[in-house]
Amino acid sequence: MALSxxxxxxxxxxxxxLRVAVPSVADRVADELRSQLAEGVLLxxxxxxxxxIAEDLGVSRNTVREAFAELASERLVVRHPNRGVFVASLExxxxxxxxxxxxxxxxxxxxxxxxxxxxxxxxxxxxxxxLAAAENDDEGLGTANQHFHKAIVALAGSRRxxxxxxxxxxxMRLFFHKATMDGHFYSGYLKDNEEICMALEAGELDHAAExxxxxxxxxxxxxxxxxxx
Amino acid sequence: MALSxxxxxxxxxxxxxLRVAVPSVADRVADELRSQLAEGVLLxxxxxxxxxIAEDLGVSRNTVREAFAELASERLVVRHPNRGVFVASLExxxxxxxxxxxxxxxxxxxxxxxxxxxxxxxxxxxxxxxLAAAENDDEGLGTANQHFHKAIVALAGSRRxxxxxxxxxxxMRLFFHKATMDGHFYSGYLKDNEEICMALEAGELDHAAExxxxxxxxxxxxxxxxxxx
DNA sequence: AATTTAGCGATTGTTCAACGATCCTTCGAT
DNA sequence: ATCGAAGGATCGTTGAACAATCGCTAAATT
Numbered sequence: 001m002a003l004s005x006x007x008x009x010x011x012x013x014x015x016x017x018l019r020v021a022v023p024s025v026a027d028r029v030a031d032e033l034r035s036q037l038a039e040g041v042l043l044x045x046x047x048x049x050x051x052x053i054a055e056d057l058g059v060s061r062n063t064v065r066e067a068f069a070e071l072a073s074e075r076l077v078v079r080h081p082n083r084g085v086f087v088a089s090l091e092x093x094x095x096x097x098x099x100x101x102x103x104x105x106x107x108x109x110x111x112x113x114x115x116x117x118x119x120x121x122x123x124x125x126x127x128x129x130x131l132a133a134a135e136n137d138d139e140g141l142g143t144a145n146q147h148f149h150k151a152i153v154a155l156a157g158s159r160r161x162x163x164x165x166x167x168x169x170x171x172m173r174l175f176f177h178k179a180t181m182d183g184h185f186y187s188g189y190l191k192d193n194e195e196i197c198m199a200l201e202a203g204e205l206d207h208a209a210e211x212x213x214x215x216x217x218x219x220x221x222x223x224x225x226x227x228x229x
Numbered sequence: 230m231a232l233s234x235x236x237x238x239x240x241x242x243x244x245x246x247l248r249v250a251v252p253s254v255a256d257r258v259a260d261e262l263r264s265q266l267a268e269g270v271l272l273x274x275x276x277x278x279x280x281x282i283a284e285d286l287g288v289s290r291n292t293v294r295e296a297f298a299e300l301a302s303e304r305l306v307v308r309h310p311n312r313g314v315f316v317a318s319l320e321x322x323x324x325x326x327x328x329x330x331x332x333x334x335x336x337x338x339x340x341x342x343x344x345x346x347x348x349x350x351x352x353x354x355x356x357x358x359x360l361a362a363a364e365n366d367d368e369g370l371g372t373a374n375q376h377f378h379k380a381i382v383a384l385a386g387s388r389r390x391x392x393x394x395x396x397x398x399x400x401m402r403l404f405f406h407k408a409t410m411d412g413h414f415y416s417g418y419l420k421d422n423e424e425i426c427m428a429l430e431a432g433e434l435d436h437a438a439e440x441x442x443x444x445x446x447x448x449x450x451x452x453x454x455x456x457x458x
Numbered sequence: 459a460a461t462t463t464a465g466c467g468a469t470t471g472t473t474c475a476a477c478g479a480t481c482c483t484t485c486g487a488t
Numbered sequence: 489a490t491c492g493a494a495g496g497a498t499c500g501t502t503g504a505a506c507a508a509t510c511g512c513t514a515a516a517t518t
Contacts, residue, residue: 024310025501050470060502062291065471069295073302081253082470082509100387101334108333158329164393254472279499289473294500311480311499 029057029067034170037076037087040177044089048077074167076174090175095227099220101168103213105161106152110200110209114155119200122151126197129190141186146173148193152212155200176223185222189215254288258296261286263399266305266316269406273318277306303396305403319404324456328449330397332442334390335381339429339438343384348429351380355426358419370415375402377422381441384429405452414451418444 023031033053036042048068054061068085071077077085090098125148132140146169153165192215199208252260262282265271277297283290297314300306306314319327354377361369375398382394421444428437 022310049468051468061470062503063501066295066298069298070302073299081251083511084469097387097389100385101389101393104334104337104385104390105330108337156329156333158326160326160330160397161333164330168389278497280497290499291474292472295472312482313498 025059026063026066026070029053029059029064030070032057033067033071034076037174038170042087043177044087044175046087048085048087050084075171088171088174090171090227092224092227094175095220095223098168098171099216099223101164102149103216105156105165106149106216107209107213109153109156109158109161110196110212111205112156113203113205114157114200118151118155118157121154122148122197122200125151126190126193129186129193133187133190138186141190145186145189145193152196175227189219255292255295255299258282258286258288258293259299262296262300263305266403267399271316272406273316273404275316277314277316279313304400317400317403319400319456321453321456323404324449324452327397327400328445328452330393331378332445334385334394335378335445336438336442338382338385338387338390339425339441340434341385342432342434343386343429347380347384347386350383351377351426351429354380355419355422358415358422362416362419367415370419374415374418374422377426381425404456418448 033042033048042048050061050064050068054064057064068077068079072079072085076088078088079085125144128147129141129144132138132144150162150165150169153161192211196208196211196215199205199211262271262277271277279290279293279297283293286293297306297308301308301314305317307317308314354373357376358370358373361367361373379391379394379398382390421440425437425440425444428434428440
């Protein structure tokens with residue numbers, strides 16, 4: 001309907017597609033902040049002052065506020081009423097919490113099997129990881145691992161599960177930034193991913209789920225070791 | 230620290246506890262809209278004009294905007310850039326999507342077992358449903374059913390899973406408002422809930438998970454029947 | 459000297475008014 | 489009748505303003 005309207009009005013289909021992609025200023029501010037969070041420029045606990053960011057990015061304070069609301073809904077940032085917003089910092093309990101979510105949605109997704117294309121995406125993430133390992137690219141290893149788990153969830157073909165997973169991964173990226181820098185941290189996961197992927201490709205879903213579950217448990221333990229008390 | 234300050238200043242501890250609970254104006258606006266959505270005052274597809282709501286609730290347009298952002302992040306409302314926000318309406322595919330999420334987190338949660346108190350909460354929801362049925366309270370039956378599934382997820386003891394479930398339930402409450410009115414719609418679920426609860430109490434987690442999964446599949450089918458094409 | 463009080467500065471929460479941009483509709487021209 | 493151009497309405501964003509609240513520091517009290 002919308003497309004035909006655009007067509008009859010002389011607006012090219014490309015423009016119509018572009019139209020939906022035009023991000024609002026608030027969205028762009030949120031994106032910028034998200035980037036800075038992912039890159040570790042803004043560390044957990046850091047304070048984000050509205051006026052400062054407004055000036056830095058050349059936007060209104062009100063717009064920054066909207067961006068904050070967006071980030072807060074993603075748990076990347078925490079609002080302390082009348083005190084300001086701070087970069088979120090996970091506590092010991094949160095680690096278990098995050099992994100509980102991951103166990104729920106990743107295991108469920110892998111049980112569903114998924115389309116051949118979705119399985120291929122998992123395979124692609126595995127190969128991406130191997131390549132990064134061959135080049136000693138620690139950063140690349142980390143993102144490849146995230147792509148792997150994102151692809152696992154994508155097996156379910158659920159928009160909602162995908163966005164939930166994206167948020168969880170963003171949270172982890174923020175919090176485990178330090179750990180990501182550790183070279184040997186992800187290297188051990190390569191074999192796990194390969195095994196899980198093979199089981200998945202072979203249609204041995206229960207086995208794949210088992211492996212994945214075991215991986216998640218081990219990963220949680222490892223993270224708790226690094227950050228816990 | 231804050232408490233001692235408040236105490237020494239003559240502010241009652243109750244007030245101090247109240248302070249942390251003081252919701253911002255934007256939050257109250259969001260709450261009000263959430264209520265209207267749950268009650269069916271605002272039906273799916275309806276348009277929400279910023280200025281109108283601002284006037285009606287006696288707040289600034291900007292504040293309404295913040296409330297919209299909150300509701301949009303919960304998928305209760307959809308933003309069409311430069312056109313306004315509309316009450317969300319689930320399409321055929323969304324029904325399956327929502328149930329995919331529910332299968333993932335509910336089944337996972339029940340597999341974990343949960344603390345005795347959490348199990349007791351599940352039992353309480355079952356009894357609440359029986360009571361509502363005895364009184365022919367359709368509305369009560371619906372909320373009891375939601376309490377039941379909320380309690381199931383709460384077994385996992387995960388804050389994040391709880392909020393995810395709360396959002397999913399809010400979505401369903403919004404969309405299935407019509408269906409809720411159907412008297413016989415939930416009545417059939419009473420026995421299911423009872424069985425699931427008994428299996429859970431007996432520690433037969435796998436069995437409980439099976440029953441729950443079957444229930445969800447049947448429920449999805451039923452909903453698709455009513456709303457689908 | 460220690461603790462409470464009071465005051466100060468800074469930042470947030472909220473409102474208001476304004477403007478351009480964009481959409482939908484209606485009207486007019488071809 | 490179709491197409492394109494004004495009109496009106498609403499959104500997106502800005503800027504400024506003000507009260508409320510917080511953290512801190514200095515003064516006052518015991």
